[in-house]
Amino acid sequence: MVIECENITHYYGNRLIYKNLNFSVEKGKILGLLGKNGTGKTTIINILNGYLKPREGNCRLLGEETNRLSPDTKARIGLLLEGHIQHSYFNVRQIEQYYSRFFPRWQSNEYWRLLEKLQVTKTQKINSMSCGQRSQVALGLLFAQNPDLLILDDFSMGLDPGYRRLFVESLKEFTASGEKTVFLTSHIIQDMEMLIDDCIILDYGKILLHMPADTLMNQHPGKTLENIFIELTGKY
Template identity: 30%
Template sequence: MDEIKNVIELEKVTKDYGDFKLDNISFSVPEGSVCGFIGQNGAGKTTTINLILDVIKRDAGEIRVFGESVDKNSADLREDIGVVFAEMGFHEFMNGKDIDIMMKNIYKNWDEETFFGYLKRFSLPSKKKCGTFSRGMQMKLQIAVALSHHAKLLIMDEPTSGLDPIVRNEMLDIFREFVIEEDHTILLSSHITEDLEKIADEVVFINGGKLVIAGNKDELLERHGLIKCRKEDAEKISAPLVVHKEISSLGAEILINDRHAAARLYPDLLTEPASLEQIMLHYVSEMR
């Protein structure tokens, strides 16, 4: 059996800003997968992405992309990485043609035909200044750029935030299409868990600069569960199973880390599957 290759590997990575610390983060993203990078605003997602791209210097730990340390040749490694940011980053006066002229002199593998093909597909006028584009159009332009130099890894920082559901779905379709190729991988940072639930294979969840969970999304959803019960029943549930309890005057909602075990142990309580959002909210509440 072929060994699973990791496209991104972080080992005990630390970055201390004084008022915020990314603390001892370790996770990996397997080749060919879509990894959802979840966390609240300010959880450290962008800092982690900047560390992976070697835009900021880490204080400790090791980061490897395509099996190579980012310290040595991050610039060369970026030839195979497409990056999409929450904000467009291109100058407002630039149009598609200007961007094409610039990019073909930056990326060795820049494919002009592919780029204009994407612009056409996304209905983006190539002669119109990108400053006049809507937010959805600006995101599509960034995606067109990221996909036009035959990148093997897409790193996206909140690409779907602030977009309407139709455009978001369109984007997800594009991402799905990208990972059809076996060696294509996506690291998708978002706080919109609904999107990640639709597309992600792997999930990395960070909160307050600390890693909360990392692993296969389906396994995570399969394992976690929610029990909604009376306050008195909540006390009966074994502590190692409980991630977080939310007690209100109406009753209790408990996130458990092994719903099949809970169903066996407490057959009289109804155990429901938990969504990524519910899992995230309970973990965040527990950490507070």
């Protein structure tokens, strides 16, 4: 298993977020985490990244505890923060040079291949780019890192339909070999539908379901993933 979470219980103050949450993700799978606002999607991402210590339970990424990942394991995990956040004081070339020295499997050509599709110069600062362009820089850096596991928090956030499509297609191409594992969340379920093998639907405090996306779709013939999600979790 690439991701294993056992008996995760977490509270913010006295408010219960989850109790005894269990899930795992196999190698080569793309898992989509769906849930309404406030169900704790970002909390799970933070626990997986090692930036939140749950009250109880533990999570392992590539066999290591998430809050004690070794440098070698970190190099195998690609992280996309909500809003495609990057070090925006760098320009396009500087940021590639910066990251390239950290990651042993760095593939510069993957970054530049993606950047060629954008109308940007190598000296353009990231903070002067549109959200869509920044998303491509962030994705290009992830591809260049060549990680075994990608954790993408709300990858559609702030993107127009064109950039969403570009992001999804680039990601599909990158994961086509079946060797990469992806854990992602998004507010736009249509985008996830094009990508995911498995899905987890979160409700307040618990996992409502965790199953292969195909099985879920077959159980609800003629319905989109979005319709199934609304049916299972209620409109509001």
